[in-house]
Amino acid sequence: MSLPGLTIIGESINDSVPSTKKLFDAGDIDGLLKLAQSQDEAGAGYLDVNVGPRPPEFMAEMVRKIQGVTAKPLSIDTPDYEIAKAGLTAYDPARAGGKRPVLNSISALRAKMFELFKLQPFMPILLVSENVVDGKSQPCRTAEETHRAAQELVKTFKDQCPGTTNADYIIDPGIAPLGSDSEGNIHRLLAAMELIHKDPAFAGCHASVGLSNFTVMLPSKRADGSPVKGPLESAFLAKAMPLGLDMVIGSVKRKYEKLPADHPAMVCIEDCLKLKGFDVLMRVREFYA
Amino acid sequence: MSEPAELYDAILTGNAKKAEEITKAALEAKADPSQLVQKYMIPAMDEVGRRFECNEYFVPELLIAARAMKTAMELITPHLAAAGTEPTGRVIIGTVQGDLHDIGKNLVASMLEGGGFQVVDLGVDVPAEKFVEAIKEEKKGAILGLSALLTTTMTMMKNVISALEQAGVRQKAKVMVGGAPITQQYADEIGADGYSDNASGAVAVARKLIASID
Numbered sequence: 001m002s003l004p005g006l007t008i009i010g011e012s013i014n015d016s017v018p019s020t021k022k023l024f025d026a027g028d029i030d031g032l033l034k035l036a037q038s039q040d041e042a043g044a045g046y047l048d049v050n051v052g053p054r055p056p057e058f059m060a061e062m063v064r065k066i067q068g069v070t071a072k073p074l075s076i077d078t079p080d081y082e083i084a085k086a087g088l089t090a091y092d093p094a095r096a097g098g099k100r101p102v103l104n105s106i107s108a109l110r111a112k113m114f115e116l117f118k119l120q121p122f123m124p125i126l127l128v129s130e131n132v133v134d135g136k137s138q139p140c141r142t143a144e145e146t147h148r149a150a151q152e153l154v155k156t157f158k159d160q161c162p163g164t165t166n167a168d169y170i171i172d173p174g175i176a177p178l179g180s181d182s183e184g185n186i187h188r189l190l191a192a193m194e195l196i197h198k199d200p201a202f203a204g205c206h207a208s209v210g211l212s213n214f215t216v217m218l219p220s221k222r223a224d225g226s227p228v229k230g231p232l233e234s235a236f237l238a239k240a241m242p243l244g245l246d247m248v249i250g251s252v253k254r255k256y257e258k259l260p261a262d263h264p265a266m267v268c269i270e271d272c273l274k275l276k277g278f279d280v281l282m283r284v285r286e287f288y289a
Numbered sequence: 290m291s292e293p294a295e296l297y298d299a300i301l302t303g304n305a306k307k308a309e310e311i312t313k314a315a316l317e318a319k320a321d322p323s324q325l326v327q328k329y330m331i332p333a334m335d336e337v338g339r340r341f342e343c344n345e346y347f348v349p350e351l352l353i354a355a356r357a358m359k360t361a362m363e364l365i366t367p368h369l370a371a372a373g374t375e376p377t378g379r380v381i382i383g384t385v386q387g388d389l390h391d392i393g394k395n396l397v398a399s400m401l402e403g404g405g406f407q408v409v410d411l412g413v414d415v416p417a418e419k420f421v422e423a424i425k426e427e428k429k430g431a432i433l434g435l436s437a438l439l440t441t442t443m444t445m446m447k448n449v450i451s452a453l454e455q456a457g458v459r460q461k462a463k464v465m466v467g468g469a470p471i472t473q474q475y476a477d478e479i480g481a482d483g484y485s486d487n488a489s490g491a492v493a494v495a496r497k498l499i500a501s502i503d
Contacts (some may be wrong), residue, residue: 005491016469052470053440079441139389143298179348180392212481217348264311278305278356282348 003237003256009102009249010044010076011212013066015052024052032062033069040070040215042252046102049087050077063090064115068264073093075102075249076122086118104249105172114160116268119160125155125208127244128192129174146173150196154205156265166204170247171196175209179218182278186236190273193243207227210248211236212254222264222288230255231265232287239269291353293320293329294360296361300333303353305360314360315391322368325361326405332359334403338489348396354428355399362402370468376407378499381423382434383411388437393468394434396488397434404492406432417452419443419457424453430502431494435481446471447479461499467491 002008012035017019018237023031036047049066063074063086072097076087084103086141089100105125106113109132110147116122129140131149150171158263173192176185189209196202202208212235222228234257237245259266268287272280299308315325337354340346348352369376380401384394391413395428398408411419420433433453437443446466453459465483465498476484483498485491 053443079439139391139413165448175346177392180352180396181350219344219347278353281353282303285347285349285353 007045060090073099144194163202197244375403383415388442394436
């Protein structure tokens with residue numbers, strides 16, 4: 001379930017989801033197509049397709065078959081050039097109301113992927129949590145580094161894909177699991193989003209994160225039986241959407257909602273933003289324990 | 290004053306301050322540092338691992354406990370070294386070349402330290418040659434832990450194993466692998482010696498491997 005102003009890229013067709021991997025391994029294409037249909041019906045704006053380390057031809061086959069059962073545009077999800085090429089080539093915009101596919105994702109190290117734009121114009125997710133310094137890639141540790149990485153990657157995109165505008169790309173500043181965030185990633189992330197949001201050079205761009213990563217490795221329920229993940233992710237959205245977040249790769253089954261300021265998950269996130277190091281983990285534990 | 294036995298609870302509950310206090314007091318009272326490790330600290334981390342495996346503990350508890358363990362270990366290590374006591378074993382760990390993901394690798398490193406291993410963390414985006422050099426520098430055999438999150442970088446694990454073979458040091462390293470796209474089947478295919486799909490299980494695998502090093 002989505003919030004107004006938030007587009008969900010349905011994450012279920014992904015080889016790293018254990019239940020989906022079983023479908024892939026069993027060759028259960030019908031089961032995979034049902035996943036596509038159910039996410040479509042539940043309100044996904046896009047459907048992510050990640051076939052793991054399977055052959056490019058399999059990605060092409062999946063794209064064609066999924067487009068046979070849904071009119072939603074797809075998100076071709078792979079770090080592999082050949083798999084991306086196969087998926088994009090197989091994609092038929094006419095079956096998705098003329099909409100371009102998303103390519104998830106391109107980092108500075110994978111800029112070669114922009115060459116595929118000529119084959120099939122796509123909307124890239126630009127992963128800007130990594131930057132290249134002296135020819136070597138490294139994780140961005142500060143909001144300023146993330147902002148700079150975004151400036152550089154957007155420039156590369158616009159140079160290599162002429163005629164594109166800010167509305168044609170999606171910035172992903174990189175979200176990390178809150179349950180292991182002793183290094184202040186949530187602080188970096190929100191500060192980076194603010195820098196990008198306030199920078200006129202990025203006006204009109206989209207921004208997305210892989211939202212389920214935020215609560216991965218946490219329990220599903222608090223001690224009182226109430227849910228952990230949906231409220232924490234909703235609390236994150238409450239902080240991030242005013243900073244330009246308008247898309248997430250996430251679950252259509254998750255209840256994303258506007259929470260009151262005094263909701264325990266909202267208070268937890270606010271507290272985490274005031275804390276540092278392991279105190280963040282202690283506060284998260286206090287939320288669910 | 291706290292008794293050394295309370296060190297077990299301090300680590301289990303992740304109370305780093307308490308763990309530090311108890312360890313300092315115990316060392317001042319001339320407690321056997323090796324006994325503190327073997328009797329209280331490693332069993333506490335083993336219990337953390339057990340609770341993690343059965344979903345009583347989650348990653349925050351695991352990390353908080355590992356920090357308490359590390360705090361105590363930093364006080365104890367000089368005493369162990371002075372007494373000539375060796376760690377359970379040494380682990381060289383890193384994320385393979387082309388891959389900048391470090392969360393899983395860091396979790397495994399923390400749990401291995403908690404399990405009494407001495408861990409040398411080479412970081413992320415580590416070229417095969419760097420792993421080979423690190424193994425060459427080991428006086429005795431060591432465990433080599435390789436992590437990858439991407440399907441495009443997991444293939445580097447095979448390259449590392451080949452590089453070890455070419456350098457003639459494959460027998461010095463017990464290679465364990467892990468990361469989201471890695472499976473036992475993949476580990477077997479590339480000739481790795483061990484695999485775990487979680488940080489707690491990695492400690493059990495490392496203990497088996499270290500026991501098999503000549």
